Amino acid sequence: MKAATWTQETFATYFNNATAQRDFRVQLRGGRSVLLFALYLGILILVGMFVYADTAGLEQVSVVEAQDRLSGFYSVVMWILGSTVVLVAPALTATTVVMERQRKSLDLVFSAPVLPKYFLVGKMIASYRYTWMLLVLALPVTATCVVLGGSSWSDVLVAYVLLSMHALMLTSAALLMSTLAPKPVSAIIWSYAIAIVYLIVTSITGMGLSFMSGGGREMPFTTALSPFTVTSAADTFTRILSMEVPNWILVTLFALAVSKLFILAAGAILAPFGSSKDVASLRVHALLYLMAVALYFGYAGASTVTTTATSAGSVDSGSNLGRMLFMVIGPLFIILPLLTCYGMDGESRFWPNGIAKVKKTLNGTPAGALPFLWLIVLGAATALYAGEQLGGGGAISPAYLSYVVFALGFWSFFWSLGRMTSAFLLGLRSARTLQFASFLVIAILPVPFLSSIQSSQSNWRANEWVWDYYILRPLWVDVDRSFQALLYGAVLLIGSWGIAILAENVCKRKWLP
Amino acid sequence: MLEVKNLRKEYGPLVAVEGVSFNLQPGDIFGFIGSNGAGKTTTIRMLSTLLEPTSGTASLNNADIRKDPMDVRRMIGYMPDFFGLYDDVKVWEYLDFFAAIYQVPTKQRADVIDNVLELTDLTVKKQSFVQSLSRGMQQRLCLARCLVHDPAMLLLDEPASGLDPRARAELKELIAELGRMGKIVIVSSHILPELADFCNTVGIIEKGQLLAFGPVNKIVEGMQPNRVLSAKLISNHAEAARVLTDLPNVLSVEVAGDGELRMDFNGDHEQQSELLTLLVNRGFKVIGFREEHADLEDVFLKLTTGAVQ
Numbered sequence: 127m128k129a130a131t132w133t134q135e136t137f138a139t140y141f142n143n144a145t146a147q148r149d150f151r152v153q154l155r156g157g158r159s160v161l162l163f164a165l166y167l168g169i170l171i172l173v174g175m176f177v178y179a180d181t182a183g184l185e186q187v188s189v190v191e192a193q194d195r196l197s198g199f200y201s202v203v204m205w206i207l208g209s210t211v212v213l214v215a216p217a218l219t220a221t222t223v224v225m226e227r228q229r230k231s232l233d234l235v236f237s238a239p240v241l242p243k244y245f246l247v248g249k250m251i252a253s254y255r256y257t258w259m260l261l262v263l264a265l266p267v268t269a270t271c272v273v274l275g276g277s278s279w280s281d282v283l284v285a286y287v288l289l290s291m292h293a294l295m296l297t298s299a300a301l302l303m304s305t306l307a308p309k310p311v312s313a314i315i316w317s318y319a320i321a322i323v324y325l326i327v328t329s330i331t332g333m334g335l336s337f338m339s340g341g342g343r344e345m346p347f348t349t350a351l352s353p354f355t356v357t358s359a360a361d362t363f364t365r366i367l368s369m370e371v372p373n374w375i376l377v378t379l380f381a382l383a384v385s386k387l388f389i390l391a392a393g394a395i396l397a398p399f400g401s402s403k404d405v406a407s408l409r410v411h412a413l414l415y416l417m418a419v420a421l422y423f424g425y426a427g428a429s430t431v432t433t434t435a436t437s438a439g440s441v442d443s444g445s446n447l448g449r450m451l452f453m454v455i456g457p458l459f460i461i462l463p464l465l466t467c468y469g470m471d472g473e474s475r476f477w478p479n480g481i482a483k484v485k486k487t488l489n490g491t492p493a494g495a496l497p498f499l500w501l502i503v504l505g506a507a508t509a510l511y512a513g514e515q516l517g518g519g520g521a522i523s524p525a526y527l528s529y530v531v532f533a534l535g536f537w538s539f540f541w542s543l544g545r546m547t548s549a550f551l552l553g554l555r556s557a558r559t560l561q562f563a564s565f566l567v568i569a570i571l572p573v574p575f576l577s578s579i580q581s582s583q584s585n586w587r588a589n590e591w592v593w594d595y596y597i598l599r600p601l602w603v604d605v606d607r608s609f610q611a612l613l614y615g616a617v618l619l620i621g622s623w624g625i626a627i628l629a630e631n632v633c634k635r636k637w638l639p
Numbered sequence: 640m641l642e643v644k645n646l647r648k649e650y651g652p653l654v655a656v657e658g659v660s661f662n663l664q665p666g667d668i669f670g671f672i673g674s675n676g677a678g679k680t681t682t683i684r685m686l687s688t689l690l691e692p693t694s695g696t697a698s699l700n701n702a703d704i705r706k707d708p709m710d711v712r713r714m715i716g717y718m719p720d721f722f723g724l725y726d727d728v729k730v731w732e733y734l735d736f737f738a739a740i741y742q743v744p745t746k747q748r749a750d751v752i753d754n755v756l757e758l759t760d761l762t763v764k765k766q767s768f769v770q771s772l773s774r775g776m777q778q779r780l781c782l783a784r785c786l787v788h789d790p791a792m793l794l795l796d797e798p799a800s801g802l803d804p805r806a807r808a809e810l811k812e813l814i815a816e817l818g819r820m821g822k823i824v825i826v827s828s829h830i831l832p833e834l835a836d837f838c839n840t841v842g843i844i845e846k847g848q849l850l851a852f853g854p855v856n857k858i859v860e861g862m863q864p865n866r867v868l869s870a871k872l873i874s875n876h877a878e879a880a881r882v883l884t885d886l887p888n889v890l891s892v893e894v895a896g897d898g899e900l901r902m903d904f905n906g907d908h909e910q911q912s913e914l915l916t917l918l919v920n921r922g923f924k925v926i927g928f929r930e931e932h933a934d935l936e937d938v939f940l941k942l943t944t945g946a947v948q
């Protein structure tokens with residue numbers, strides 16, 4: 127019975143989604159979309175004509191040059207398609223949910239038997255289908271490349287799969303921004319900001335890894351994550367347990383996982399009633415994905431986290447693994463304000479319900495923030511260690527445990543600052559902003575400041591002590607700093623508890639009757 | 640049947656709804672009365688499963704709003720105090736969308752849409768764009784949307800706000816018709832005469848507390864156990880007041896600004912008649928004599944003036 131219901135719901139969500147049907151109907155209504163399609167096709171045909179003119183005299187050049195020109199034509203077409211995906215996917219999606227919120231139609235939808243997932247998937251399908259239509263419209267031009275010999279059908283197919291996966295990720299990210307943003311303009315800005323950051327990061331890492339691997343076919347799948355590398359990444363593979371796994375498969379899995387996480391996050395924000403289930407699902411998925419990433423890093427980095435010799439002695443492999451733990455969970459600083467702060471802002475109201483309750487770990491209330499943070503740190507630490515063991519690492523080192531304590535202390539400290547800002551400020555956004563700012567001031571800004579102090583002296587090595595006042599000092603790789611990590615961790619843990627208790631007292635006086 | 644038990648909603652230190660309890664039967668049209676910010680919308684949003692109660696619960700035909708929100712949603716039609724209409728769709732497309740999300744089978748949708756359009760008198764606008772409708776028509780379209788899945792209960796939050804008198808009259812008739820169809824209708828408003836016209840049950844809420852609940856006439860009677868009589872004389876008001884005060888069935892007398900005498904009276908109609916005869920026989924020149932009937936507005940004002948501290 128449950129399986130039948132699940133099948134019915136899944137079919138309705140993905141294949142018979144009313145939200146998708148309505149949005150798609152509106153998208154194609156009127157002359158606007160016809161004009162856009164015509165413009166898009168016109169550009170593609172123009173490009174095709176230019177390249178055809180270029181290839182018309184191919185019988186007069188060598189075969190190698192002719193092949194180069196044809197491959198170049200194919201790359202140009204794919205580059206245009208990549209740009210189309212980057213430009214169109216966020217634009218189509220960014221306003222979808224925020225406009226509904228402004229129109230106040232979300233209440234109407236969620237007073238019906240509709241889950242956030244159904245609604246969000248519908249929105250995503252409508253935008254994604256439109257982007258796909260643009261890709262399909264380009265097929266005749268792409269086919270010209272194949273006919274002329276610039277590429278093969280399998281290359282085109284893989285390139286289309288990769289482009290669709292990029293479109294899927296950008297669409298889901300824009301959907302999340304649309305759910306978070308208070309206004310359509312900010313949703314568009316944030317969606318494009320994410321797309322640009324994604325492009326920069328994936329292009330740089332893609333080019334870097336491609337260069338490091340010497341241009342061979344074996345490359346990490348992350349090289350295929352940029353929409354502008356689909357031609358070069360189409361036939362690459364990653365070796366996993368001595369198997370050659372095509373990178374487009376890994377990119378597909380990655381894109382599906384990322385999209386699911388974004389949809390879950392958007393669902394947790396939208397869920398009007400009984401939202402604890404959606405938040406729990408999001409948290410469990412986030413934890414599992416993080417652990418998978420940690421496992422991968424532990425496995426891939428097993429060869430590099432061995433004992434390293436430095437000028438001042440040797441650094442234990444556990445210390446190196448500990449530093450890797452910080453790298454893996456580093457992006458947590460982006461979502462930390464969402465996890466820890468409380469207050470009111472428009473319709474979002476998170477009320478203080480205690481300092482820390484293990485029972486609330488997954489339900490998204492302020493009392494669950496610390497247990498969830500600890501769960502993330504400990505989960506990532508365990509997965510990282512397991513990955514290292516799979517990759518052939520040695521026995522667990524006390525140095526690694528010191529870094530785990532340091533990680534717990536570090537994130538607990540910023541959690542306590544979040545509670546303090548929430549206790550003093552009534553607005554949720556203000557509290558979150560202040561907490562984020564405190565992270566920047568304490569963890570990021572001291573780097574240029576302390577660097578300038580150190581380098582201002584002629585004997586700059588003698589001034590290295592200034593870094594001892596920096597919160598991330600134990601991450602330095604010059605000497606074994608595992609004891610320092612333990613010490614910093616303990617101090618931060620005690621400090622965070624003190625701040626949290628102080629914040630609780632302020633909160634009781636200010637918030638509670 | 641709707642059973643609301645100790646429904647409570649807190650926003651930190653603010654208690655928006657405090658222990659609201661009541662029961663409604665099929666066919667009941669319940670007027671939910673309260674000033675702005677009294678807790679009407681919060682209660683309605685909790686009943687529509689859009690807001691989670693801090694404590695307490697409600698159940699509609701044995702489906703609990705906390706435990707089975709999806710089951711409850713299938714049985715309710717919620718019309719908020721704003722339209723939330725999609726501008727870029729046609730009337731039938733709008734209804735088709737909601738019929739789809741309420742899981743009305745595809746084959747039945749066309750008939751359902753025709754029926755609700757007929758009920759709300761919008762058949763001629765079936766192919767029109769939503770933004771081309773007048774405010775009254777948009778309000779009726781919202782109501783039509785609430786009806787596509789034939790709900791057992793309708794939650795209408797300020798449905799008449801912003802409508803012209805004609806549209807209001809039409810809406811009242813429509814709501815009365817829905818009550819006759821056996822649906823539970825909850826209507827919130829602060830336009831009291833309007834509610835008194837077609838509601839058979841009312842509840843008065845102030846500062847989150849339900850101060851009164853029951854049939855309109857019982858609430859009015861409950862608030863005014865004695866009848867109020869008023870007599871208009873040409874002169875000698877003070878003397879008449881003194882005479883009336885001495886009568887056994889007259890509890891109090893006051894002389895209004897316009898010279899009218901208003902008295903609390905606990906006698907029957909026979910004694911009322913004798914009182915008038917007495918006034919005339921004593922030589923007072925009576926030019927008017929009537930019984931004043933309290934209405935919902937009086938009751939509301941009486942109840943909510945300093946009722947909740």
